[in-house]
Amino acid sequence: MTPESLTSNEQDYINGLLHHEADVIDSIYQRFAIKAQRFIQQKGGTVRDAAHIFEEVLLDIYFFVRRHPLKVASFEAFLILLCKRVWEKEVERRGARIPGLEPDETAALSREDMQDLEDVLKEGEKRRVAYHQYLQLGDDCKELIRWALTDCLQEDIAAETKIPVKDLPARRASCFKNLFLRIDGELKPVDSMLESEIQSADAFLCGIMSEAARSAYAEKLKATPPLANQVKRFDMIRQLLAQRICTDTERDELQHQLYAHRNTWFAAKDNSITPIRNYVIGIAIIAITLATLLYISPWRKNIYSQFSSTEMHAMENDTLGLSDEVKKEFNRGHFSDALRLLNKELAANPDNIYARYYRGVCLVDLNQLAAARQDLLTVYNGNNKIRYEAAFYLALSYLREGHKQECLEWLLKIPEGAPNYLKVQKLIEELKA
Template sequence: MLDSSPAIVDAIYKRFARKVKHMVTGWGGNIKEAANVFEDVLMAIYDYAHLHKLTLTNHFEPFFLYACQLKWKQDLMQKEPGKAMSFHPVAPAPGLDEQHIKYIEAALAAPHVRQGADNTREELEEIIADQRERWFHTKDGPNKKVSIYVIITAIIGAGMAGLLFVSPWHKDIYRQFSGTEMVHSNHLATEQDTALLMHQAAAAFNHGHFNKAIGLLNQVIVRDSLNSTARYYRGVSLVDEGNLVEARKDLQIVFNSHSPFRYDAAFYMALSYIRERDKQQCLEWVLKIPENAPIYWKAARLKEELSY
């Protein structure tokens, strides 16, 4: 979270959004209030960890869900004190030790004050805003103030585009959609095997050192040509480095396999054509991604972007 990792935030929403929604609505709240609780807790954890040493040795699930319960109790005290008094937050199994409960209480009590410019926090806020629409969508009509703001922003944006002779297609759509993270397991520094190479490649990849990641993944693929994980992340790295021909070779192999990264590879094939501003080829690859694929929601947003 301190790196505003889209993959980490996405995983948190996938695992806990429905549970928090059920908890809040079950105790007198609505979906909008559930979204506020979820977001406030995420930002509280970020702000606290940004300023203090926060080391989690407990499982993250009871830590996060207990924080959401405690936050909702605080909100409920303002809304319905009587009901709040009967709501007693309890950390899910396997529970929390006293130190982690103190972390949560301190994080929720701390004022949310920015310490100067914090681009990472702004990125995290943008990621969270995108997730709200996905996981806490309501059928209520849009707020009028928001609508007016959107209209004014659109007019200003259109005017600036006209002044600068920049079409919407020229904005950096690739950077908007290309964020991902290489998931890996921790390994001992003494290991001299493929697992260690993957660990080192993940560290390089997640810090944006794609050329270094490519070199390490090359070694993995030499040892194990069927390693679809290594081939997928090498393909993604090659796209970012602008080596699109070689990138597409890797991504095509992954797409043609039964790899769990199959449709992620299709998505990055689409992004590779974004880099060449080939809208038609990009759209063709987006359409290969089925609705049940985990990457589909991102593909759907890219498809919407291509329609502008």
């Protein structure tokens, strides 16, 4: 299907996105990606910002049409205006503002289209806030909430999380309360739910109440409209968050296609005289070759082992330094011994960012992931030249648990100019295979 063949039926774009049809997604990028990028760069954004916003908007539309009917007069006008609105929101979060939209930017959309656009925008913003705040939680709460949003039996969840069944409701309520406190700090609702009400609402929405208790709670909601509104909001946030964190092969397939288009359509400008069409074809051939090589590699089944190998090298400008003994143990793969020595180094010099980074790497390899992430986050959040190496091992820590979505989120934080960027792209391709 060519881009031109789609212009006579705008609904083909929406249906193709819903069913992640490769030719439709290709057409969307061919026709609209550059327009979105141009606007975002003109309004202070980077190419990376443009790629992120374009992907977010396509996902917003995708998630919306999975739950609601959507028909627009002009997909182009709808998509580009939505990109502009989402970028406006992002700029506001960064503490700035951009001028309002010109009147002619809404001229191609009907009143119904504009209402649909506002609905997609509001739902997408709530999903982004919920997901962002979810990522800030501790690993235990993230795991428990992820399980809470599935249809698994309580006994199975207890076995996976190692939390007794009798303690699950209170622990879930506590984690949801922490999440809502973070979300409410950004969305500022009229009122928030008490933790005791969260526990009851969670049991009601998950269907783990007895029939009698469920009937009684339903009557309570009818008699208490404010509580009913809070439970409705709780249910909405649960559903929006589940769209991002629960297992979903359909969503993953679409995301993989979007990630594959990122480097093609949002790469740094090529200054050579090679036509863009040949450039795109060349990139596609390279990507296919890499994917093929990765697919046939004998170690493909253990992606973590393939990408986790590293050595401790002497660091330029590392004024604190690391002992030869710790380097020797680390490079030999004796991570328990290296960890013991790094603990001593950090006890004496807690600001040694390299010791903290390599301790995080050791802890990932030793499967002590919570402690590893504390060290690696400290490195990543600092202004240093190895912060993107720390981001890579944070991604690997989630890969080791089998959490591909969170692994991808960390990989996508690593910019094109980072020293490990090529390795990052190879890992993304491997995750897509």
